[in-house]
Amino acid sequence: MWTSGMNISMEEAASASADFSATINSPNEEAALDLVYKEAVEIARYIDKSSGGSLRTTPELVLRCFWYYLLLLRRAAFNRSALLPHDGRPLEAAVKYFVCDGILHGDDDAAAWEIGKALAPLIGPIVNDQLLQYWQKELTSTTWTPRGKNKELLPPKTLLIDSTTQRDWAKFSSPSSSKEEESSYRWISVRSPQTNIPEPWDFFFKEYRGSVLSDVSSVFWHFKKTHEVALPDSFFDHFSNVRVLELLGCVVSPIGHSSFLRLRNLRMLRLERCKVITKQCSVDPTSLSLAQEEQREPIFFDNLWVLNLYNSDADAFLLAGKPFELTPNLLELDLTYCKGLEYLNFNLPATIETISLQRCASLKAVELVDPAEAPLPNLNTFRLSGSKLIAKLSLRGCHKLENVDLQELMGLEVLDLSCTAIKVVDISKLPQLKQLFLLGCEQLRRVAGLDKGPRLDVLYLDNYNGGDACDVDRCLDSFRNQRPSELTKGTNDADQRLLHAHMVVKDVRLFRSLHYAFLDRLSRAKSCFHIHVKGSSTAKRGTNIGTTTRSALCYADVLNTMTDRHRRHHPSPPAMPLNNHIEVDGGHDSRIVEEIPFWDIMTYANSLFIHDNTSNFNMGIQFSDLKYFRIERCPNLEFIFHWSGAADSVESIWLSQLPRLKALHEYGRIRSGQLKHIYLEFCARLEYVLPSVSELHDLETINIRYCGDLTAIFKSDDDNNEDENGAPPNQLPKLRSIHLQELPKLQHIYELNICAPSLEEIKIVGCFNLGKLPLFGRSDARSMRGVKISCEKDWWDKLQWDGLESNHHSSLFNPKHCPYYKKRMKARYL
DSSP states (O other), X not given: OXXXXXXXXXXXXXXXXXXXXXXXXXXXXXXXXXXXXXXXXXXXXXXXHHTTTSSOOOHHHHHHHHHHHHHHHHHHTTOGGGTOOTTOOHHHHHHHHHHHHTSSOOSSHHHHHHHHHHHHHHHGGGOOHHHHGXXXXXOSEEEEOOOSTTGGGSOOSEEEEEOOSHXXXXXXXXXXXXXXXXXXXXXXXXXXXXXXXXXXXXXXHHHSOGGGGTTOOEEEEEOSSOOSSBOOHHHHHTTTTOSXXXXXXXXXXXXXXXXXXXXXXXXXXXXXXXXXXXXXXXXXXHHHHHHHHTTXXXXXXXXXXXXXXXXSOHHXXXXXXXXXXXXXXXXXXXXXXXXXXXXXXXXXXXXXXXXXXXXXXTOOEEOOSOTTXXXXXTOOEEEEESOTTOOEEEOTTOTTOOEXXXXXXXXXXXXXXXXXXXXXXXXXXXXXXXXXXXXXXXXXXXEETTTTSOOOSEEEEEOXXXXXXXXXXXXXXXXXXXXXXXXXXXXXXXXXXXXEEEEEESOGGGHHHHGGGTTTOOSTTTEEEEXXXXXXXXXXXXXXXHHHHHHTSTTHHHHHHHHHHHHTTSOOOOOOOOSSEEEEEOXXXXXXXXXXXXXXXXXTOSEEEEESOOSOOOBOOOOSSOOEEEEEOOTTOOEEESSTXXXXXXXXXXXXXXXXXXXXXXXXXXXXXXXXXXXXESOTTOOOSBSOOTTOTTOOEEXXXXXXXXXXXXXXXXXXXXXTTOOOOOOOTTOOEXXXXXXXXXXXXXXSOOOOTXXXXXXXXXXXXOOXXXXXXXXXXXXXXXXXXXXXXXXHHTOBOOBGGGTBOGGGOOEEEOTTOOOOOOOOOO
16 A cells, blocks of 8 residues: 555544545656556455465466456447446456456466456556556557566557558558567457458458467457458468457357367357358257267367357357357356347256346247256356346256346246345346246345335245255145135236235345235235244354254253143144244244234234244234234243234134243233134143133133143133123133143133033043032033033032032033042052
8 A cells, every 4th residue: 555655634534535545647657567566466465365375366467467457448448348248347347358368377267267356356446547548559550569677567469450441451560570579469459440341351361470370369350340241261260279259240150160160269259240141050060969979079169168249140140059069168158139039948058157138139038947957057147138028037946046137027927036046136127027936045135126116926935945955846835735715816907916925934034125015915805925934043143943942941851742642632723824824933033023024914914823932022913814823832922912902803822832921912901702712731821811701702612731820711800791690691602612631720710600502522630729610501401411521530529519500510410530530549558
């Protein structure tokens, strides 16, 4: 770092912008070269240090890249598309030139690419107009040959020809006969005259041939006006060792033509505004494949890494995809403004890393993944834009795919990015998208553009894999096996289109972007979603969620054994999921159910299942259509709902292994007019279930086990429903079954008498403080004897009864006592 030597106060330093930059202009070219060399030394040292020594480079290589970049900038002055890619970052686009030319090299090809990526952002700050003047001389033909003491600082021998007329083209002088001048050029950049010279290359090869072209590594040939005569085969004879070839405005043969056989070392081929002759290719691909089987010499283009076609006849040049069999090591395919290209269903090589299809207006279908073959294993970047005829796109199974850029695809309706490494999906430029598949995308963090983009009809998302191999078919079967919804019969009206969403996510914060897909479509008549949240990324690093949840319970092994053994003889949980179902599995942070966008979706859930969460959360949500909720193994949960009326439409309550649960509601009382089923087990601190029975007209079953502090099932604080004569009202008309087990503190089901005329079964075990059963209100003893009662005999004998006159007496029942009821045994001594 160079400084001016001035004293800068702390106040001035604090007020300076962090993005402030200064430009240093040296007094002359020699001083500028010296500064550039010093900067190159620092860059080489920085790359070596920051990579831990794995990326080694030298100041000379940094300088060589610097000069090459200046050459590219010079070409960009009259052909911006050559250097500026779709994202407008020329330095990153220059990396492939550095590597393909052979300037950068490492222990292997991958190391060279890594060095280029590290070097690109560091070269830009040292480029200035003064140094760019090295390429901006007045001569129409310029030959740069390193000389003098600073020879290592100058670019390699380079030929630059900028001609605008036939006279200028023909007037340049031939090289001198000196030994230094006869050495081969390294880089050549030619602009042919604008006039229609029949064969302009003849003028060039008359002056430059032989040894001066033998070691050329990069050739840039710009024809100002497209010629109707194809490049002759002899054109490529002069550049047999070229690695980077860029042709603009000429006529070429298809890639399989014999003329390309001479380009054995070609790594990068770029054609812009090039026509393709339609004559039959002279090389038969089948014969080439036979040559491979017979282990002959490598086929041509076996070294090709980058293929770029810009505003050219891609379909004719690529022979409908057959040449990709001849490019086994292709890394990047870039097709831009290729208007005649209609189908891309090529058998691309497994080495491909980048595919860019920009502004190919005629493109109708892209089939990069053959279902019968393995997907592209190394594909990292895919770009597609401006193709209005494509209706479906699938990149399923490309496990290394991280970057997907899709823009202005007006006809795209189905997008499948399942089993990829993508982190952000932007669908803002896909207005007609209806179905989005993101199964097995473990790295997914955000789906952008839902607020401004399309209204999805189908969303399948699963970014939790649990360490298993990605299996899209398994995920789809899991979703499709869920209870089918009648909502599939939708209409074509945009306002009536239905949303079907099936999601398994490992971080509920993903809903910060996803909830836009549900806005205005979450009513029961317009949606069907199944959401499963697996844990939370906010858990402490290195902590196993499942282990922590189990260890948080005292005597967890005993509890699990008891739960498994006793559940065999009891009913299973209610059938889930319903149309709109949410499951939350694991987690250590209360935000797993307190994320506001997630609340918006939970509000419309029909069934809710939360388990294995170790935080103390409560749901301050007003559920509008919740029918079933089930909560298990949440050791720190004290209250479930925050406010009264939060779940007025609940039909089934299933609570299990909640050792700190105190009550269902923290404030107010529950309105449970639609409640049908109550199932509780292992809720040690729960003292009562519901504060009132005044609205339980639909209650059918009560099943409570192993709740040590439970004293009453229904409290009577808010009720005054006993009349003057003591006759109870008909409060529980549909109650059919009561199962109570191991409730040592239970004193009464309800303090007042209750009426249950539909009761069919009673099973009570281990409730020795329960002194009275409800008054059933049956009119005849025969019907009362039809109630199945299973209990301990000594408990039954101690029950309190109101008497026969009140139709409440033990003689009216026919109990069946358990074979293991408690009975005093005689004292014995050993």
